[in-house]
Amino acid sequence: MRLLDEQALRDIATGSAVLGTGGGGDPYLGTLVSLQALARYGPMQLITADELDDEAMVVYPFVIGSPVPLIEKFPLGKEMVQAYETINRFLHGRVQAVMPVEIGGINSMVPFFIAARVGIPVVDGDCMGRAYPEVQLVTLTMHGIGASPFAIADERGNSVVLYTIDNFWAERFARSISVDMGAICAGAAYPVTGKQVREAAVLGSISYTERIGRAIREANAAKQDAIGAILEETNGVLIFRGKIVDVQRRTSKGWALGECVLEGMDADAGARLVVRFQNENLVAIRDGEIIASVPDLITIIDAESGQAITTEHLRYGFRVVVLGIPCDPKWRTPAGIQLGGPRHFRYDIDYVPLEQRFATAGRTDGRQVSGV
Numbered sequence: 001m002r003l004l005d006e007q008a009l010r011d012i013a014t015g016s017a018v019l020g021t022g023g024g025g026d027p028y029l030g031t032l033v034s035l036q037a038l039a040r041y042g043p044m045q046l047i048t049a050d051e052l053d054d055e056a057m058v059v060y061p062f063v064i065g066s067p068v069p070l071i072e073k074f075p076l077g078k079e080m081v082q083a084y085e086t087i088n089r090f091l092h093g094r095v096q097a098v099m100p101v102e103i104g105g106i107n108s109m110v111p112f113f114i115a116a117r118v119g120i121p122v123v124d125g126d127c128m129g130r131a132y133p134e135v136q137l138v139t140l141t142m143h144g145i146g147a148s149p150f151a152i153a154d155e156r157g158n159s160v161v162l163y164t165i166d167n168f169w170a171e172r173f174a175r176s177i178s179v180d181m182g183a184i185c186a187g188a189a190y191p192v193t194g195k196q197v198r199e200a201a202v203l204g205s206i207s208y209t210e211r212i213g214r215a216i217r218e219a220n221a222a223k224q225d226a227i228g229a230i231l232e233e234t235n236g237v238l239i240f241r242g243k244i245v246d247v248q249r250r251t252s253k254g255w256a257l258g259e260c261v262l263e264g265m266d267a268d269a270g271a272r273l274v275v276r277f278q279n280e281n282l283v284a285i286r287d288g289e290i291i292a293s294v295p296d297l298i299t300i301i302d303a304e305s306g307q308a309i310t311t312e313h314l315r316y317g318f319r320v321v322v323l324g325i326p327c328d329p330k331w332r333t334p335a336g337i338q339l340g341g342p343r344h345f346r347y348d349i350d351y352v353p354l355e356q357r358f359a360t361a362g363r364t365d366g367r368q369v370s371g372v
Contacts (some may be wrong), residue, residue, distance in 0.1 A: 009031065018323075021280040065184030098123070101127050122333075220307065230301065238324075
């Protein structure tokens with residue numbers, strides 16, 4: 001167990017945005033919430049999964065819905081506490097720790113707010129190793145672990161508890177309810193034991209985000225290449241460097257759907273890249289050919305600062321770098337590819353790992369590709 005200070009929380013938020021692949025909500029908002037909780041309740045406890053008893057009860061608090069309404073609506077007050085208290089009540093007060101359900105912006109930081117508020121630790125891990133746009137797209141689903149009971153709450157005081165036959169139905173109902181609650185709301189679900197966490201979750205991902213955030217901060221402080229620091233820390237690849245020339249975005253059925261179009265710069269001059277997203281970036285298409293796809297991570301980074309840009313903040317004229325980061329090995333199994341691969345999102349292609357795709361692409365632009 002260790003206590004997290006302000007700098008650690010800031011680094012975690014920065015690194016989470018990189019692994020969040022454009023989704024999970026604005027990391028700045030998550031930082032504000034965690035720092036406020038730190039000031040009011042004191043340092044947060046971060047523990048490893050090995051520190052959990054086999055029967056210890058863990059739940060996952062999160063924000064569900066489209067990230068676009070977060071610009072005006074902030075569901076991290078009484079509604080988040082209500083969602084947590086509702087599920088804890090249904091579990092007869094047995095919750096002993098919380099975890100992020102995904103690594104991404106706000107959803108990485110929500111558990112710290114709840115943990116500080118109620119005095120329990122946060123477990124170093126999550127259920128994706130990235131961010132995904134649907135409730136069932138977690139490693140727990142591969143292990144047959146259900147989301148129910150699933151608590152949802154809004155700022156008006158409404159709360160709903162779902163018991164569903166599987167996690168796909170949990171997504172369907174929760175998404176509909178989130179739309180009725182204003183397109184985004186608070187949730188808490190996936191009650192699991194310490195033993196199940198060790199078997200089914202992605203472990204160590206909070207520490208991973210902290211290392212990424214620290215690498216970006218230290219590179220900027222030393223006036224060094226923050227993009228290179230990210231690539232080194234993540235074993236990632238530089239997919240594209242360019243300027244955003246168009247962004248198409250719409251909110252539909254509780255998601256932010258759309259695409260971002262980039263014109264190439266430097267070594268990529270003359271080429272065009274399209275990144276399509278459903279809350280999170282799903283595929284990168286260079287001159288009509290898909291060159292990266294889920295479950296690997298595709299993240300858009302400000303070319304100067306090294307800060308990740310979430311899909312709701314993509315704007316015309318931004319000069320950016322698109323990075324690819326290998327996903328957790330659990331997503332590269334047949335079950336993982338079937339659950340969260342390109343065909344789940346209606347892209348009729350076989351998943352090809354980033355390392356294989358870029359190793360066989362015969363790069364001729366002179367760039368160093370990390371991890372190949």
